[in-house]
Amino acid sequence: MQVLLVQPPFVQLNAPYPATAYLASFLRQEGHTARILDLSIELFHRIFCTTGFARIFAEAGQRLSGRLDSFDAPIRENLLRYLSNADRYVESIDRIVELLASGDDALAHAISTAGRVPWGHRSEGFLEANDGVIAAADAPLLASLIVEDAADFIRFSLDPEFSLVRYAETKASSQPDFRVVESAARDSWLFDTFLRPLVADTLRAADRPDLVCVTVPFPGTLPGALAFAGEARRIFGRDLPVAIGGGYVSTELRALRDPSIFAYADYLCFDAGFGALAAILEHLRTGVEAFHKTIVLREGWLVAHGFDGTDLERFRAEPMYELSGSPRLAEWRAVDERAIREVFPDYAGLDFSRYVRIVEGTNPMHALWSDTKWLKARLSHGCYWRRCAFCDTTLEYIARFAPSSPERLHAHLAVQAEATGLRGVHFVDEALPVPRLVRFALENLRRGRPLSFWGNARLDRRLTPDACAVLAEGGLVGLSAGLEIATEQGLEKTRKGITLEGAVASLAALKANGILAHAYLIYGWPGQSERDLMDSMEIVRQLFAAGLVDSAFWHRFVLTRHSPIYAEWKAGLRPDLSVIEPEWTFGSNDLAFEGEERFDRYGTKLDEALGAWMNGEGLRRSVTAWFTFKVAHPSVSANRVAHLARAAQRRQSMPDAGRGKRAIWLGGRLIAEEGRGGTVRSDRGTGIVRLAWSYRNRLHRISVEHARARPLIDALAACSAAAGPAAGCTIDDLLAAVEAPGCEPFETTKPFHALRIAGLAAICPPGFGHRMFDRGS
Numbered sequence: 001m002q003v004l005l006v007q008p009p010f011v012q013l014n015a016p017y018p019a020t021a022y023l024a025s026f027l028r029q030e031g032h033t034a035r036i037l038d039l040s041i042e043l044f045h046r047i048f049c050t051t052g053f054a055r056i057f058a059e060a061g062q063r064l065s066g067r068l069d070s071f072d073a074p075i076r077e078n079l080l081r082y083l084s085n086a087d088r089y090v091e092s093i094d095r096i097v098e099l100l101a102s103g104d105d106a107l108a109h110a111i112s113t114a115g116r117v118p119w120g121h122r123s124e125g126f127l128e129a130n131d132g133v134i135a136a137a138d139a140p141l142l143a144s145l146i147v148e149d150a151a152d153f154i155r156f157s158l159d160p161e162f163s164l165v166r167y168a169e170t171k172a173s174s175q176p177d178f179r180v181v182e183s184a185a186r187d188s189w190l191f192d193t194f195l196r197p198l199v200a201d202t203l204r205a206a207d208r209p210d211l212v213c214v215t216v217p218f219p220g221t222l223p224g225a226l227a228f229a230g231e232a233r234r235i236f237g238r239d240l241p242v243a244i245g246g247g248y249v250s251t252e253l254r255a256l257r258d259p260s261i262f263a264y265a266d267y268l269c270f271d272a273g274f275g276a277l278a279a280i281l282e283h284l285r286t287g288v289e290a291f292h293k294t295i296v297l298r299e300g301w302l303v304a305h306g307f308d309g310t311d312l313e314r315f316r317a318e319p320m321y322e323l324s325g326s327p328r329l330a331e332w333r334a335v336d337e338r339a340i341r342e343v344f345p346d347y348a349g350l351d352f353s354r355y356v357r358i359v360e361g362t363n364p365m366h367a368l369w370s371d372t373k374w375l376k377a378r379l380s381h382g383c384y385w386r387r388c389a390f391c392d393t394t395l396e397y398i399a400r401f402a403p404s405s406p407e408r409l410h411a412h413l414a415v416q417a418e419a420t421g422l423r424g425v426h427f428v429d430e431a432l433p434v435p436r437l438v439r440f441a442l443e444n445l446r447r448g449r450p451l452s453f454w455g456n457a458r459l460d461r462r463l464t465p466d467a468c469a470v471l472a473e474g475g476l477v478g479l480s481a482g483l484e485i486a487t488e489q490g491l492e493k494t495r496k497g498i499t500l501e502g503a504v505a506s507l508a509a510l511k512a513n514g515i516l517a518h519a520y521l522i523y524g525w526p527g528q529s530e531r532d533l534m535d536s537m538e539i540v541r542q543l544f545a546a547g548l549v550d551s552a553f554w555h556r557f558v559l560t561r562h563s564p565i566y567a568e569w570k571a572g573l574r575p576d577l578s579v580i581e582p583e584w585t586f587g588s589n590d591l592a593f594e595g596e597e598r599f600d601r602y603g604t605k606l607d608e609a610l611g612a613w614m615n616g617e618g619l620r621r622s623v624t625a626w627f628t629f630k631v632a633h634p635s636v637s638a639n640r641v642a643h644l645a646r647a648a649q650r651r652q653s654m655p656d657a658g659r660g661k662r663a664i665w666l667g668g669r670l671i672a673e674e675g676r677g678g679t680v681r682s683d684r685g686t687g688i689v690r691l692a693w694s695y696r697n698r699l700h701r702i703s704v705e706h707a708r709a710r711p712l713i714d715a716l717a718a719c720s721a722a723a724g725p726a727a728g729c730t731i732d733d734l735l736a737a738v739e740a741p742g743c744e745p746f747e748t749t750k751p752f753h754a755l756r757i758a759g760l761a762a763i764c765p766p767g768f769g770h771r772m773f774d775r776g777s
Contacts, residue, residue: 001281002033004209008224009040009195010165011217012369013356016041018376018428019215019246019273021345026274028346032281035209036347037202039195039228040221041354044164045097046194047154048147053093055193056150057086060157078121082153085118089150092117096143100356108139117142120149140371144359159190164358166220173219174252174591176584178260185223185230195224199231208236211284213277214265215246219587222248229264243280243294245269251392251562251589255314258585262297269294270307271396272381274339275332279306289324292332298322306332310394340381340402344412347375352420363614365516365551368454368478374426375416379404379437383430385458389495390484390522392562403433406440414450427455432479434462438763441474442664445721454478454516459498463506465652466661466761468513473666473721478516478550481506485522486539487636490532493525495564500539501644507548508648516550519543523606524557524599526565527576531632533602537609537623538634542641544613551614554606556599559591566591601629657747658731658762663719667759668694670713673701695759702751707740716760731762 005020005027016038024034046052061083068076082089095107096117111117112134119127123145127134134142151164161168161184168184175181185191212232214225225244233240244265253261253268261268269276275292283289289296291305304315306326315321326332358370382401386393393399417423427437432455444451452475457463459481483503484494491498498506510517521540523533543549559566559579568574578594609626612618624631637643673690687706691713692699704712715737719729729737738746746752756762 001210003027004212005034005036006214006228007038007040008214008221008228009043010167011040012165013041013044013358014370015355015374015376016350017217018345021347022343025346026339026343036349043195043198046198048093048097050090050094053090056154064157088118096146097356099143102353108136111139111142112136117146122149141359162190168223169220172222174589175587176582178258178586181222185226191227195227196231199228200235203232203235212242214244216244216248217246219248226264241266241284243267243269245273252587255588257320259297259302267294267296272336272340275336278335279332290326290328341404344409345377347416347420352422363551365478365518372424373422374424375413375422376426376428377413378429379427380429380433384433385431385497387495387497389565390563392560393564394562398430403436406436407443410440410443423451425451425453427453429455432457434467438467438470441471441476442721444475449475451475452477456480459503459506461502463509465509466763468509469666469761470664470763472513472515476515480518482520485525486536490536504641504644505648508645511548512652519549519552521552521554522557523554524596526593531635534623534632534634535636538636541623545619546641546645552610559593561589561591655756661731661762662765663729663731663734664761664763665716665720665759666761670716672709700758702754704751705740705743708738712738
């Protein structure tokens, strides 16, 4: 069958969201024809082009005509500048977008003169901060700011719901009334002017598909999904089969009561989606309804197929639901289980030259999110920890941990890299399992390091100095991780399963190996005191001052229906929490609770301080000084992080021998130096050989007994990462190979210590960490 896979607008613009690529790979393996339509990037190009901007400014001019005097002076001045610069925006936007998509060196030099392109308040602020003079290398940042300025103008003058990476997100997020989202899609000037014509042009240029699958990962993509589905059915007829799934559906619509969305779709699919998709295709082929984790509308009833566990309890409590058990439930479950482990994304048919890099600043960690084109993939499905108190631990995307083979995934991504020309991978795992990430890095080393990669992980004990050394050499450039409430008490409250000491040790290991680090932070936890918030803020300041993190982000705590903390409240175990249960018929995941409004006043100043710290500014300023109102002073020691970091660094400088672990040689070839300073004789006539090697572009030397030199050179060559696992050896094997009669045990010598801190890593053997993860530890 022919299946059209659609990503509605808007998601990040630098790379395709991976859901459609995973489904396409699955369908192609099953013998179907799959085509991906990324409406997010295509709609961006429809708007941000010469013809698009001509329409934008013509419409804005008409709407603002006669109204300019109604605005205050700063807004009026800004609008006048936009309108006066309309021709410059129209004539320059194609080349600005081309610069962000594929590079335009000539334009970069032209932009660096600044006066030749239109400015808005963002670009003006950047230029003023640089005294109006920038280098050509800064042109992508200025071009990004020009695009964001234009987006601000569109939002202010034409469509208040528009942004570059989402549409009407606040209206769709946990929206209890479907009509609000539907009206956002129906009444959008941007959708009428650009999206619906784009959909019509695209669909009319291809054959009618047998099935359309629309992924809705975030609230800000739901209005675009509805607009697309409505237009697709207008073109192909109301009998066009449409399935809607994705992260938004799986989290927000599990308690759906209003069937109105079925005017746009025939099937609502939940969780991984592979089994659901297979069952739908089987239904279209045979007419038999034996769906998997899918809700359909039949004669006014919502019919839930193939669910289990707490989902069944929820549906039984709702009078508008009927439950349908599937005789093929075990089969569809097996399809899901195999696919989430063995299906990897296939980006065939997508043109990566269309994607644009929106530069958000000079922070190197931020550049990973939006300023680089990535192949997106996951090393594992779900989370191996799945115990955090705030997380959706009852939902499959967290609860169902299923790791993939790092070696098979690497082989697949190497093929994708050749096909797309992209050599970078963004792992989108909930929490990368470190032992498998190490295996991926070793496979990358074995294959000559064709890929660079980054992703999200937990700051757990497996991020050792040895593991980080292998990861850095194997291509890891950055990790993001959740610290949430960055105090011992906060980590315990949130059940992160880590300690502050352990987190600092992991961050120290990452930074010692040149790996970028980002910290996710939470404030507004139920019952959180102001002093606890200031303690967390102080620890974060100290982390930046110690150089242990490169960037961070404060998230306002959001209570969700699928979290442990909510389940405990329902069971009467959280007397300190008072949840406000809303009435709803559509989306229901995010919940309000009494007292959360008292944190409203902190957010702006937390962000202001964090912005300064990321730029290396204000690090000696008291955290209380950022606030314009009186706040509690932190109770943590001013050198708490520095003390923990020094302790971690001392441990790094004195590694254990590593017995029982696999030896990985990350250094260059050992060279026996010759002539002066090379092989010499001691007074006792014993030969000493001086060996040199390069590790991270620094030259290191050791002197060893002649009897040990050749065995050591051979042993390290055998355990070189490039040699592969078949040729590997353990630390015990290496030590045994270089033992010599009458000599001190090599394990206790200075040369062995020098090797351990400059190239010789000791990691747990294959299977050690994986078995632990598979148990869920």
